[in-house]
Amino acid sequence: MAVRILLVDDHPIVRQGLRTLLEGRPGWEVVGEASDGIEALDKVDVLEPDVVVLDVTMPRMNGLEACRQIQRKRKTSLEVLFVTQHDSPQMMREALDAGARGYVVKSNAARDLLEAVEAVSQHRVFTALARSPNASC
Amino acid sequence: MKLRILLADDHEIVRRGLCSLLQKREGWEVCGEASDGREAVEMARQLKPDVVIVDIGMPYLNGLDTTRQLLQLDPNFKVIVLTITDSDQVIREALDAGARGFVLKSDAARDLVAAVEALQSKRMFFTPRVNDLVLAGFLEKGHAISRTQPPDLPTLTAREREVTQLLAEGKSSKEVAVLLNLSTKTVETHRSNIMRKLSLHSIRDLVVYAIKNNIIQIQMPPQLRSTAETTIA
Numbered sequence: 321m322a323v324r325i326l327l328v329d330d331h332p333i334v335r336q337g338l339r340t341l342l343e344g345r346p347g348w349e350v351v352g353e354a355s356d357g358i359e360a361l362d363k364v365d366v367l368e369p370d371v372v373v374l375d376v377t378m379p380r381m382n383g384l385e386a387c388r389q390i391q392r393k394r395k396t397s398l399e400v401l402f403v404t405q406h407d408s409p410q411m412m413r414e415a416l417d418a419g420a421r422g423y424v425v426k427s428n429a430a431r432d433l434l435e436a437v438e439a440v441s442q443h444r445v446f447t448a449l450a451r452s453p454n455a456s457c
Numbered sequence: 458m459k460l461r462i463l464l465a466d467d468h469e470i471v472r473r474g475l476c477s478l479l480q481k482r483e484g485w486e487v488c489g490e491a492s493d494g495r496e497a498v499e500m501a502r503q504l505k506p507d508v509v510i511v512d513i514g515m516p517y518l519n520g521l522d523t524t525r526q527l528l529q530l531d532p533n534f535k536v537i538v539l540t541i542t543d544s545d546q547v548i549r550e551a552l553d554a555g556a557r558g559f560v561l562k563s564d565a566a567r568d569l570v571a572a573v574e575a576l577q578s579k580r581m582f583f584t585p586r587v588n589d590l591v592l593a594g595f596l597e598k599g600h601a602i603s604r605t606q607p608p609d610l611p612t613l614t615a616r617e618r619e620v621t622q623l624l625a626e627g628k629s630s631k632e633v634a635v636l637l638n639l640s641t642k643t644v645e646t647h648r649s650n651i652m653r654k655l656s657l658h659s660i661r662d663l664v665v666y667a668i669k670n671n672i673i674q675i676q677m678p679p680q681l682r683s684t685a686e687t688t689i690a
Contacts, residue, residue, distance in 0.1 A: 332566035337474030403470075430469035 322347045323441045326369040328360040328386070329403070330378045334426070338373060338403065341433055348437070357381025357389075364390055369398060371441050373433075374420070376404040376411065384418050391419035399440040403429050407450040422446040460577055461488040463506035465497035465523065466539065467515045471562075475510065478569060485573070494518025495636075498526045501534065508576055510569070512562075513540045513547065514674035516626060517636065521671060522618055524554040529615075535576040539565060543586045547671055552591075558582040612654040618672065620647040624660065625667035 325342055327335045327350055339350050352367045354360040356378045364372060372390065376383040387400050401422035402415045412423045421440040424432045425448065432448045439446035462479055464487055466472050476487050489504050491497035494511070495518045501509055509527060513520035520538055527534045537558030538551045551559050558572040561584055572582035583591070613621065616637075623633045630648060634641040657663050667673045 331471075331563050333474040333478065333562065333569075334468075334471060335474070336477050336566065337468075337470040337472070340473050340477050341470065426468050426470060430473065433470075 321441065322349070323371055323437060324349050324351045324367070324369045325437065326350075326352050326354065326360065326363055326367055326372045328354045328357070328372060328378070328383065329375040330355050334375070338429070338433070341430060342373075342437065345434060345437075355379075357383060357386030360386050361389055361393075364398065365393075371437055372398065372400045373437070374400055374402050376402060376406055376415070384414060387415065387418040387420050397443065399443060401436055401440045401446070403433065409449065412447055412449065416445075416447070424448055425450040459484055459486040460508065460573070461486050461504070461506045462573065463487075463489045463491065463497065463501055463504060463509045465491040465494065465510065465515065465520070466512040467492050468512075471512070475565065475569070478566060479573065482570060482573075494520060494523030494526075497523050498530065501527055502530060505531075506534075508535050508537065508573055510537045510539060510573075513538060513551075513671065517623065518619060519622060519672055519674075521550050521554045522615065522622070524551070524556050525615060528555040537569070537572050537576065537582070539569075541674070543584055545590060548587050548590050550671060552587075559584060559587050613651065617647055617651050617654075620644060621651055621663065621667055622672045624648065624651075625664045625673050 325348060327338050329335050329338070335353050342348050342350055351369055352363045354363050358381045360372065360374065374383040374387060383402060383404070390398065390400060400420040401424065402420050403424050403426055404411070405426045407425045407427070415423050421443065422436045422445065424436045427450050428448065436446040436448070462485060464472050464475050466475070472490050479485050479487055488506050489500045491500050493515045497509065497511060511520040511523050515523070524536045524538060527536055536556045537560060538556040539560055539562050540547055541562050543561055548559065557576055558581060560568045560572050560582070575582035619637065620633055623636060630644045631641050634644045652658070655666055657666060668675055
């Protein structure tokens with residue numbers, strides 16, 4: 321299944337790592353990158369991705385606020401997946417409350433990201449904290 | 458002959474990004490990847506890389522102590538420290554540890570290639586803020602920035618700093634003993650010495666000390682709707 325992905329993280333080197341991982345999957349395309357929440361909102365409007373891969377801690381507008389605003393304005397079947405350093409059930413709940421469909425911890429992104437994008441692109445929930453042995457889907 | 462680079466960062470996704478960046482350069486090769494400081498030291502011992510790039514905030518052995526151990530192993534190792542902050546204290550400790558390059562993670566895509574090139578040419582590479590601090594130290598004191606230990610750190614040995622980090626990461630004495638290949642009794646002795654030397658009275662005090670002295674790093678999440686919390690990175 322073709323999936324169009326927008327990457328949002330304030331560290332270009334992290335975006336590069338995510339890109340190399342995601343683009344290894346046939347049919348998946350990284351259609352754009354943003355370095356903060358405000359830029360992400362603009363790019364969501366222009367690029368209309370299927371999945372937004374979103375960091376939590378970013379300058380100008382953090383990922384939680386960006387996620388809430390994406391949910392308010394979304395016109396498509398777009399889904400949000402958080403990829404964050406915060407290995408915290410509380411932060412995960414906050415992300416899901418903000419409207420995200422998935423939550424992956426950065427330290428395990430290489431393990432969990434592909435499965436998570438596949439799940440959320442099919443509108444299924446995917447959450448995995450680093451300390452949890454198995455992802456829930 | 459290829460320039461051989463060893464990467465040490467606990468996030469595989471960051472290592473992928475770094476690899477992708479560095480391997481675009483003809484003649485450069487990432488010869489190994491380590492996910493913590495102890496692994497980095499062991500891999501460096503075996504692989505003898507030309508350049509080692511170390512993240513500061515790594516588990517088991519942070520990047521600063523990794524740099525110290527690498528240079529104890531071989532003073533010719535060229536180490537670039539990657540960091541999320543360029544606070545004065547972190548800069549001083551990185552210089553003190555012997556790093557020849559200092560790159561902010563947020564600027565790595567822009568600066569890292571230049572930093573490796575500098576080290577390849579037997580030069581150093583620092584962010585403008587490091588240069589300012591070194592210059593200020595020179596102008597104020599009439600000499601370059603001090604390479605002595607910062608005031609909070611002089612009494613701990615390298616082993617005690619390792620034990621401090623592992624205890625502050627939440628490991629028990631028994632777990633520390635297994636990781637460092639020591640007896641539990643020896644770890645308990647280190648632990649008592651650390652607490653006595655630093656006048657600490659609880660593990661909570663030890664964690665605060667470790668954070669304050671960049672032995673472990675924390676990242677504050679955005680304010681949650683319910684309560685703020687701190688996670689140890």
